[in-house]
Amino acid sequence: MNCVRKLLLARELSARPGVLRQLAPGLDLLRLQGSSCAQRFWPVPVRSHSKFTPAVKGDQEKDGESRDGSLVPLEELFDRACKGERNKAAFTRAVELFCQRDVRRRGHIEFIYAALQKMPQFGVERELDVYNKILDVFPKEVFVPRNFIQRMFNHYPRQQECGIHVLEQMENYGIMPDNQTKFLLLQIFGAKSHPVRKYQRLMYWFPKFKHVNPYPVPVPLPQEPIDLARISLQRIAADLSAKVTVYQMPLTDILDSGKEITQPHIVGIQSPDQQELLAHHNPDRPVFVEGPFPLWLKKTCVYYYVLRGELLPPGEKGEMLDSERNFYYPMHLDLDLDRGPWDDEEFDVDEAEEGPIFAMCMAGAGDQATLAKWILGLQQNNPILSQTPVVFHLAPGPRELLAASDSEPGEEEIPQSRRAQQEC
Amino acid sequence: MQGARAAPALCLRLLRPPPPHYRRAPAQAYPTFQSCSSCLYSTHAAEAVLNKAGAGTVSQTISKTKFPPEESKSFAMGMFQGRISTEQVFPYPSVLTEEQAQFLKQLVGPVSRFFQEVNDPAANDSLEQVEDRTLQGLKELGAFGLQIPPELGGLGLSNTQYARLVEIVGMHDLGVGITLGAHQSIGFKGLLLYGTPQQKEKYLPRLATGETIAAFCLTEPASGSDAASIRTTARPSPCGSYYTLDGGKIWISNGGLADLFTVFAKTPVKDEATGEVKEKITAFIVERAFGGVTHGPPEKKMGIKASNTAEVHFEGVRVPTENVLGPLGAGFKVAMNILNNGRFGMAAAMAGTMRGILGKAVEYAANRTQFGDKIHNFGTIQEKLARMAMLHYVTESMAYMISANMDQGATDFQTEAAISKIFGSEAAWMVTDECIQIMGGMGFMKDAGVERVMRDLRVFRIFEGTNDILRLFVALNGFQSAGNRLRVLQRALKTPLGNAALLSREAASRLRRTAGLGSGLTLKDVVHPDLDPSAKQLVHAVDLFGATVEGQLLKYGKKIIDEQFVLMRVADAAIDLYTMAVLLSRASRSLAQSHPTAQHEKLLCETWCDEAYKRLSTSLSTLNTDGARQTFRNLRGISRALVENGGVVSPNPLGF
Secondary structure, eight states: OHHHHHHHHHHHHHTOHHHHHHHOHHHHHHHHHTOHHHHHTTHHHHHHHHHTOHHHHHHHHHHTOOBTTBOOHHHHHHHHHHTTOOSHHHHHHHHHHHHHHOTTOTTHHHHHHHHHHHHHHHTOTTOHHHHHHHHTTSOSSSSSOOSHHHHHSOSSHHHHHHHHHHHHHHHHTTOOOOHHHHHHHHHHHOTTSHHHHHHHHHHHHHHHHTTOOSSOOOSSOOOSHHHHHHHHHHHHOOOTTOEEEEEEOOEEEEOTTSOEEEEOOEEEEEOHHHHHHHHTSOTTSOEEEEEEEEEEETTEEEEEEEEEEOOOOGGGSOOOSOSSOBSSSOSSOOOOTTSOTTSOTTOOSSEETTEEEEEEEEESOOSHHHHHHHHHHHHTTOGGGGTSOEEEEEOSOOOTTHHHHHHOTTTOOOHHHHHHHHHO | OHHHHTHHHHHHHHTSOOOGGGSOSOGGGSTTOOOTTTTTTTSTTOOOOOOTTOHHHHHHHHHHTTSOOSSOOOHHHHHHTTOOOOTTTSSOOOOOOHHHHHHHHHHHHHHHHHHHHTOOHHHHHHHTSOOHHHHHHHHHHTGGGTTSOGGGTSOOOOHHHHHHHHHHHHHHOHHHHHHHIIIIIIITHHHHHHOOHHHHHHHHHHHHHTSSOEEEEOOBTTBSSBGGGOOOEEEEOTTSSEEEEEEEEEEEETTTTOSEEEEEEEEEEEOTTTOOEEEEEEEEEEEGGGSOEEEOOOOOOSSOTTSOEEEEEEEEEEEEGGGEESSTTOHHHHHHHHHHHHHHHHHHHHHHHHHHHHHHHHHHHHHOEETTEEGGGSHHHHHHHHHHHHHHHHHHHHHHHHHHHHHTTOSOOHHHHHHHHHHHHHHHHHHHHHHHHHHTHHHHSGGGSHHHHHHHHHGGGTSSSOHHHHHHHHHHHHHHHHHHHHHHHHHHHHSTTTTHHHHHHHHHHHHHHHTTSOOSOOOTTTSOGGGHHHHHHHHHHHHHHHHHHHHHHHHHGGGGGGOHHHHHHHHHHHHHHHHHHHHHHHHHHHHHTTOTTHHHHHHHHHHHHHHHHHHHHHHHHTTTSHHHHHHHHHHHHHHHHHHHHTSOOSOOTTOO
C-alpha cells in the first residue's frame, strides 16, 4: 500500500504543469508537436525529469522505499503486476492497477505507450480484448470536440496520436478491431476524429486483405512436430500430388536397464514426378542426402533435408521412352501444356541446377543414423535406392539465430529448432 | 422449307469440291503444325497403296509423303481440335474412273458366282482348311494378286476396287477371306510398300498367281503390341552378305501354307551419330527355301477354321542381305505401316458379311409366321432389323470412304481406318447376334449357317490390334493432334502481334462456344438441305467434342495416357462423330443424285445421327462430373477386389 501511495504522489508531482514547464520546456513543445517518434520513448523523459525534482526525491527518501532514487513508475507497474510470470492476466492486472490509481487517469498517454511496448513481452500482442482494455484507459468524453473550432483544429493531438498508435500496433499484428473498439473510440474521441478515421480505414482494408495470401501459415502453428513437419514439407513441395509419409513416430522409452532411448520423428515427402525421376536415375551415380536447410514459418524455424542427385550431363537427359515401343498406339504424348506461354521452358522444379531433387524430409534429429532410416523407408517405394550409393553431406546442425533466441527468449520463439537441438 | 426451295442449286454444288474459303485456317497460319518426332503415328505411318498405275506410283507416293501437309486434312483429326475438315469427307468421294469401274464390274460377277457356286463355306469349316478346288479357282481368278501391278502379273486394283471384292469374300466365307487377307493385306504388303524393284520383280509375280503364299510374322509369345519384347534375332554374318535368323513366331495366319514370310527381328544397328550399337527391329523377306523354317500343326480355333494358323520357327535361317525389307532398323515403321494399310479391308469385309447376314435375317422374318402374323410385323423384330440395317449402312459407307481417301492419296487416314475396323467388327458381331436372335432356335443350328459366321467374326475384334487397343490409338492420336494445336496457340501467344489473326479467330470461337452459340462451324455448303437437322447435330457434337477433348487435355496433360476410362469414352464419342459425318456425306450424295433409295438412306442417316448424337452428348457431358469420377473409382475398386480375391468376391447368396 505504501508503495502505491508513494507512486501516486510521484505521479502527482511529475504531472504538475508548473514543474514540467520549468524543467523541460523543450520537451513539452516536442510533445505538442506530436512527433510519435518522441512519444514512443516518453516514459524515459518521465524517469529523467523525476530525477531532477529534488522535492520528489526527498519524499521518496523520506518514505525509505525508493529504489536508487528513480521513480520509473510505468514499467514498474507491469513488473509488479506480473509477479514472476508474464501473461495476459498479469498484463490486465497492470492495466487495472493503473486505472484504479487515479480517477483522472493522469499520465495515461505515457502508460499506454509503455503498455504497447510491453505487450509482446507478455505475449498479448495478438489479443483484441487487451487492445480494447488499453483503449479503455483513455478518459471518456473529455477529448470529444464540442464546437466547430475544436473540430477544425487538432483537438487534443497527443491523445489522438496515442489512439492512432494503438490502432497502428493492432494493424501491424493483423488484429481486426471489433465493435467494442469502435464504441470506445467514439466515446473517447468522438465521430470523425483521427482515431475513428483510422479505425474506418482498417475496417475497409482488413476484410479485403484477409484472404489475400493463398498459402497462409496456420495460426497457431501446430505444436506436434509431425504435424508441423507435414505442413512445412507441403509448403516446400510444389506438387499437390506429393505424398507425405511418416517413417518414424517420435518415441521416448526407458529400457529395463534404465537406459533411455529416444526415437526422433522422421517425416518425408515425395511426389510421383520425383519418384519417376529417381526410378530413372542411373544407379552407378551416387545420390546425396543434404541438409539441414532452414525454413521459417513466421517466427518458427524448422529444418529439412533433401535427397538429390548429381546434375546429369546434358547427354544423359531425356530419352525416357522409346518412341518405337508400341505397334498400335503411342505410349506417350508430346505435349507440354502445364506451362504458360511466358514460362521459362528450361526450368523444371524437380530438375534444378543443383541436380534433381528426389525427396525431402524433416527429422527430429539430424544425425546420419536417423537419416539412414529415412532412406531405408524410401526404398520401399523406390527400389532403385537399394542399388544406389547414398552419400551423406550433413552440416553440423541448425545454428542460425540460436544465439539470438538464447539471449532474448521472448523475442524469437524457436521451439522446433531448440527441441531438435536438444535431441541432438 | 427454305432448304427445300434451295435444293436444286445446292445439289449441283454438292458435286463440286467445297469452295476454298470454307477450309478454315490457311496452312501458313500453322507454321510447325506437326513436328516429325511427335507425329509418328499420323505422318510417316501414311503410305497408301495406290492404284494400278504400277510399281513406280507406290514409290512416288512414298517420296511425296515426306512433306506432310501442315494441317491434317483428316476429318477425325480435325474433330479432336474442334474443327470440321470437310475435304476428305464431303462430298462422298467417288474415285473410280470409267475404266476402273468397268473393270470392276467385270470382276464382281464372276467372283460372286464363284463364291456362290464353287466355294462351300460349311465344308471349309468342317475340313478346317480351304478346299483345294476353291484355292485353285481363286488362284485362277487372280484373287491372290488383287493389288499387285499388272506388269508383275497381278490385277492392279485400287483400294476401292479391292474393297469391293473383299466385300464379296466377306459376304460368303470369312475363312477364305483370312487366307486371302493374310496373304495380300499384310503378308506381302510390305513388299508393295517398301520393296526394292529387284525384290518386287523377284517375288511379286509368283505371289500374284498364288503359286507362293505369303504370311506376316510379327506376334511372339512375349510380344503382342510391345515391340521391345521381340525375341527373334537376326545376326549379321561376319562377311556381311547374310543374316542368321533365330526365333519363333506364333499364331501366324497361313503359317503352314506360306512359302514367303515377312519377318520382324531384332538386329544390331549402329547409330551413325553416336557410334552406339543398338538393337532395333528390321523387316526381312524370308523364303521357306532358305532352310531352317519349320511350322507347327494348325491351331484349333473358335472360328475362321478354314484358314491356317500355325507357329513358325526360324532356326539358323540364312537370309541374304538383299532380302532386308525397307531400311535396316526401320522394321517398326514397316510393321506399323503394313498394319495401318491393311485395316480398311476389314471394314469392307465386315460390310459384306453384314449384307449377307441381313439377307438371311430378313428372309426369315418375312416368312416366319407366329400367332397368324409374319414376325416382321412385330415391333421387336422391326427394331432389330432397322438397327442391323443402320449398322450395315454405316460400316459400308465408312469402308468405301476410307478406301477412296486412300486412293486420292490421303496420308492421314489411320484414325479413320482404326475407327472403321473397330466399328465394323463390332457392328458385324451385333448384326449376326441379332440375326441369330431373330431366327431363334433355328439360328442356333449349324444348318442355318449363321453360327459359323458368328464364330468367324469373333476374331475380328481381336486381331490386327484389339478393338480396345485401337480405341486407345484413336483417342491418343486425337489428343496428340489437339495438343499440337494448343501448342501452336501457346507459341502464338508469345508473339501475339504476329499471330493476331490466328489468336482472334481462336478467341472468337472459344467465346462463342462458352456463350452457347456454337463455334460458328457450319455444314450448310456440303450437306443436302433435307438433312439439315442432322447436320446441325453433327456441328453441335463437334463443338462439344472439341471442348471436351481440350478440357480433358488441360486437366490431365501428358497423364491423359493413364486415364483409360476417359480415353475409352472419348474414343467411343469419336467413333460416333465420324460415323455421323460419313452418313451425312453419303446420304447427301444419294439425295443430290436422286438415287432411287435416297429417301431410305435419308431415314437411315437421320435415325443414326439422332441416336449417335444423343449417345455422345450424354457420355461427354457427364465425363467431367463427380458422378463419372465416382463410377471410375468404383469400377477400379471392384476390379482390384476381384484380382486380390482371385475371382468373384461375393459368396453364394445361400451362404455355402
